[in-house]
Amino acid sequence: MKPSCRLYRRLPRHDSQRPSAVTIGNFDGVHLGHQAILERVRAHGLAHALAPTVITFDPHPRAFFARRTGRPEKAPAQISTLRDKVQEVVRHGIQQLAVLRFDERLSSMSPETFIEQLLVEGLNTRWLLVGEDFRYGHKRAGDIELLRQAGSRYGFEIETIADVPDAAGQRISSSNLREALAAGDLDRAHALLGYPYRLTSHVGHGQKIGRNIGYPTLNQPVPERFALRNGVYVVKVHGLSERPLPGVASLGVRPTVTDTGRRVLETHLLDCDLDAYGKLATVEFVRFLRDEEKFPDLPTLIAAIDDDARRARDHFAFHEL
Template sequence: MQNCKLSSVNSSPRIYRSLPRFDSSRPSAVTIGNFDGVHRGHQAILARVADHARKHGLAPTVMTFEPHPRAYFAAKGHRPELIPTQVSSLRDKMWSLAHHGIEQIVLERFNQRLADMSAQAFIEQLLLRGLNTRWLLVGEDFRYGHKRGGDIELLRSMGARHGFQVETISDVADEHGHRISSSEVRTALAVGDLRRAEHLLGHTYHISGHVVHGQKLGRSLGFPTLNLRVPPLCAVRSGIYVVRAHGLAETPLPGVASLGVRPTVAGDGQVMLEVHLLDCRIDAYGKLTRIEFLEFLRDEEKFPDLPTLTAAIDKDARSARDYFAVHGL
């Protein structure tokens, strides 16, 4: 058993929770969307925004919404089953946007005020006064404002009057012609299809978070765990996974993880990610780590007693070792 040397993980762009910006009048190149998962389709959009901004001296900017508009209207209508699951946490979304060249992120609160805002006010208050928008990239079917009353034609008309350009982008498809979307990513994750999710995301799926204190039951069973909270309505199938932990040592650390409500030992229904590192003991409380999901092993189960649970964890750890023996770290 080795003691692993800690390392740290990284920074983010300017984030605005209200407009107009309090510290800048710099003109912006803007795109608007939820960007859950920041998949390959999103990445194509972000690359276009970053490229145009660089060539024209603009601030590459994303305007996104919290909560998701669909979640807001589903909650308002007392239809929780219509709330979409989340591919990524807010932290992971911010990190991904920054990683793809975005320097400004507007986290616009989606509430009744925004839902009631007219399409023209949306343009004037958020895009013009809020961000000094000079170039805007949106999907061909982009709608905005009260009851989705605004369309591309109004954007172009207002752009001609106020001096900003509007460009549209069609859906991004993979090499087989299949549309890449957050819904497709959610579907793949819901069934534990990590290969499909990786294909859509352009990278292996991961969850980041600070290590928090758990029940410390794993330690008494001989399998100490790092515990992380996961996004509300996490899109990933509950179960046991082979994982790698990043940001806790100079190299990634191999592990096995349980994502779920821990039915054998807890009854509170709270979803947690519990990671057992293989052959490595580390005091990581409070540290930020990124857990990379490599292979789905099995569904979460409720066991009759702790010895049966311990035997299952031991088997899962052996399966993870077999994975790394074949694939390497």
């Protein structure tokens, strides 16, 4: 059984002086490149009696700077919710996870202070794994050489890791994953992640329109700049039953029934009606069916949903759940 993980929202730690094997990154999506990093940290930590540790940030630093400069459209699309990211990182054997709020204080921290407060005082770092182009501190002024100098002074070792390629020799990156999701290319996303793309969030109340037209839905919020393409998907829903439940889901702004412009994920469970309000559900995206559309009236919308549900049933008739 894997050891439990301690979650920290600020450093230094309040409950431990244990020496740590550390890596730093955003880990949005936790793709195969990230997983190689996590495995290296886990293996080194366990081999040297160090706590395998990740430092990550919320929000994404680029999202913070995009908002601060009044250009929110420059923020990277968000691949995973914080909950999904944490769960995936922990699944790979990480024993300490520091989720630090990226704010004005952190963005203006000098590289030297970054090393001293987060790595040395914060985690008693003895070994640090970073990418070859890793930058940190105010205006990204810190580099690998400064880390090596600090390591000699404070007693920690630096190891760098090169990019991880996919089967075709292409670099595995969050940017490539965002491109696949923006295109609704779930096969490519699966290949980059090593697992099916999914989203976990609590089920909330909707406008009950789906129930009124014979298609009750689970309504779940998505990140403001969610990476996945708007549209209709064949899905599996986990967490509401002992077995995955088949469904068809619509991601988008629901242009036929509302003009709020707020994106939401609405999932209709096939041949299953249950009260899931307030429960945590994971929607696994299986197949892209079509783009979101604005229909002239409800009968036309219902006819389209009928066809979506039929196609989802056909999918599960040929593929085991």
